[in-house]
Amino acid sequence: MTQASLPVAVDVMGAERGSSVAVEGAIQAYRELGISSILVGKEDEIRASLDSLGAHNEEGLSIQHASEIITMDDTPSIAVRSKKDSSVRVAFEIVKEGRASSVVSPGNTGAVMAAGVFISGVMPGIARPAIATLIPKVGDSPPTVLLDSGANLDCDAHQLVQFALMGKCYATLALDLRNPRIGILSNGTEASKGNDITRAAAATLSHMRNVNFAGYVEGRDIGRNGVDVVVCDGFIGNIVLKTMEGTAYLVLDSFKHTVESDWIAKFGLWLAKPALKSLFRDRLDPSSLGGAPFLGLNNIVIICHGSSDSRAIRNAIKVADAFVRGNLIGELDASLSSIDDVWPDSFEGSIWAKVGKRLEKRKPKKNPV
Structure with missing residues (x-):
């Protein structure tokens, strides 16, 4: 198979x-x-849900029992190691065993990342995985790739550069952008802005021949047409993502309350309702995408919002299946390998020195004579 x-x-x-x-x-x-799908979790709960939804004999669904749960309050790395029969860990294990193609989880992001690193492993040369979220842009332009949007709270300059390169490859493969423009999220567009980490990352990216680096971008630029990939650490990225979600709901609620006070506006809203419904369902509702991939792991892993509804889970499964069929991991690995020759010499003492050691360890040992 x-x-x-x-x-x-x-x-x-x-x-x-x-x-x-x-x-x-x-x-x-x-x-x-x-x-x-293989439904991973407590078997009795899953069977009860299948029965209530009239799907107890659904041919395309099977159950893998997992007796433990990693909650949002658990410490991710400790929980993944100690709760060996947790649904998150078991999901990764059955992928490793070759029984499933990919993982979809609306669970604890840190636990999903920890399980991914411990069980799936990271791609050669990648220090940390990053979550790549697609953000809608104005007009009909392809969305912006924002990474990291929540996997790593603290990052150094080398990791931001890695995120930029993974984002470049992902934008090329998933959005068909031949030479995506890359920007680093900062508090201004001037070169003097940012902090030591972003300035070091910007200096490195600006000297990489195969990278279309546009410099710093501000938060308001994410939904504009200035760049295609926006790079930041996961702490900032997650705040940006949640702020945008909250703003969308605020605008919708404010619009609703304003319209309800005027009968003419109500009539206009009635006429525009189909278009507005399509706008929020297809472009602004996070459920339309389902989830976001962890880039840098050896398997396809889609992380969903903790409050995901059934539509979001459905779409996340769709995305996972599409990425597997499109060989995203293999294509990403090949794309990253193709830009190995443009790593700058200024990275001495960085993660790339460690990469060499990791690759050396992977070489097969010669048989003793």
């Missing part, structure tokens, strides 16, 4: 709305898209 024909491993226990939401999303993915 090829990897593309394998089911997706879905961690159903991590969702804030309960396991039934994730189960329902998996049902939708199979019935509407023909994508099979």
Whole structure:
């Protein structure tokens, strides 16, 4: 059986709305898209959800029992190691065993990252994985790739450069952008802005021949057409992401309250309702994308919002399946390898020195004579 024909491993226990939401999303993915899933979690809860949703005999869904749950309050690295039968860990294990193609989880982001690093492993040359989130742009332009949007709270300049390179490759592969423009998120566009870390990363990227580096960008530029990839650490990226989500809901709520006070505006809203519904459902609702990939791991891993609904889970499964079929990992690895010759000499003492040691360890040992 090829990897593309394998089911997706879905961690159903991590969702804030309960396991039934994730189960329902998996049902939708199979019935509407023909994508099979292995539902990972407490078997009795999963069976109860399947029964209540009329899917107890659904051919494309199977169950992998996992007796433990990693909560949002658990310390990720400790929980992944100590809770060996947690749904997050078991989901990664069945991918490693070759029984599933990829992982979808709405659970603890840190735990998903820890399990990914411990079990799947990181791609050669990558220090840390990063979450790449697609942010809608004005007009009909392709979305902006924002990374890291929540995996790493603290990053050094070398890691930001790695994120930029992964973002470049991802934008090329997923969005068909031949020479994506890359910017570093900062508190101003002037070269003197930022901090020591962003300035060091900017200096490095500006000297890389195969990187279309546009310099610093501000938060307001993320949804504009200035750049295609925006790089930052996960602490800032997650705040940006959640602020944008909150702003979208604020605008919608304010618009609703303003319209309700005027009957003419109400009539206009009634006429515009289909277009507005399409706008928020297809462009501004996070559920339309389902989730975001962890770039840099050896397997496809999609992390969903903790409050994901069934539509978000369905779409996350769709994304995971599409990335597996499109060989995203292999293509990303090849793309990163193709720019090995442009690493600057100024990276002495950096992660790239460690990369050499890691690659040396991977070389097969010669048989003793």
